[in-house]
Amino acid sequence: METKMKKALIASVLLLISSVPLLSQTVIGKYGGEFLAIGVGGRASGMGGAQTAIVNDVTAGYWNPAALAHIDYPQAALMHEEHFGSLVNYNYAAVAIPYDKEMSLGFSVIRLSIDGIPDTRNALYDSNGDGIIDIHTDRFDYSKITEFNNTDWAFFLTFAKRQTDNFYWGASVKIIRRDIAEYSATGIGFDIGAFYRPFNSLLLGLNFQDITTTLVAWDTGRNELITPTLKTGAAYLIDFWGGVLSPAIDIDTRFENRKFASNLNLGPVSFDFHTGIEYRYKNIAALRIGYSDVKQLTIGAGIKLPKMIIDYSYSRVSGNQEETLPESHRISLLLTLEDLQFKRKE
DSSP states (O other), rough: OHHHHHHHHHHHHHHHHHHOOSSSOOEOOOOETGGGSSSOOOHHHHHHTTOOOOOOOOTTTHHGGGGGGGSSSOEEEEEEETTTTTEEEEEEEEEEETTTTEEEEEEEEEEEEEEEEOTTTTTEEEESSSSOOTTTTOOEGGOOOOOEEEEEEEEEEEEESSSSSSSSEEEEEEEEEEEETTTEEEEEEEEEEEEEEEEEEEEEEEEEEEEEEEEEEESSOOEEEEOOEEEEEEEEEEEEEEEEEEEEEEEEESOOOOOOGEEEEEETEEEEEEEEEEEEEEEEEEEEEEEEESSEEEEEEEEEEETTTEEEEEEOGGGGGGGGGOOOOEEEEEEOOGGGGSSSOO
8 A cells, every 4th residue: 555655646746747737838848858867777877877978888878879989899788677666667778789980879768667556536526415526525436446557768769970089979869758647748859969088087978968959749739848958977087906996977957947956056057966986896897886966875786797797776865755765776787799790890
């Protein structure tokens, strides 16, 4: 029962965020693309989401399209997360291939779902017989309680190119599909990324998400506009104890007037911060710790096996919310076809 109540609470928040009225209108959808802000990959989660500059594998299709040009072999990734315990199912898959000497192509899909949400909209009945239903005093007809799902999908098609040895650029087109109870919506947007390595130890990244403003059209006639988000990041590589220590920071700059719902704001412009650090020992094992924009302390670890990397991360919300939201566990697999016949042309 407690799990169902939490699912209903989260679903109610999502319904409020999505604001799906029957009136036809076009509005700025504050938090409209929030499900896309959770991030993908066990490595990223363990570092608090600080990935824009340091990402160098197939997950770059999400974090920074330009960084997909790092790959020299075909890669595939799978991820599952029990987000807030068993309340939210969050899954991700991606594939990418190097093409010719300078380019890479990738495809990614994200699915986030809250299943089995109690629907009590038709379960209240008029206890007083006055024709007025009062949710505070009237009772439920439990036989009329049904269930619905809240499911969000995102599909990314990514292109990246090595312009020079130290500068890459890339772009993603993404299609969004949202279903909440009997309502549904479809949207399309574009992300543009850049990666620059001014010298060997310093990595800089940029991902301009929803750069043209993403339109999400609901079947009710309502249109939501997701405003652009500018993700900038930096990472520094330090030789340390036979391995590499990599502190990283990301800054998400948004323009939708979040004010106190952000880490910092200047009028309608808000800033959210992700920080993390990774220690990778001889490219065999890694330990990670981070702090995300939603006040989550994250820890993680990874191990490299032949042609496969396994990453795990654990996170929980800090502060008073700890009492109501369970911790999150994420595991991801990264497969690489490290065979000369598949290697990028030189």
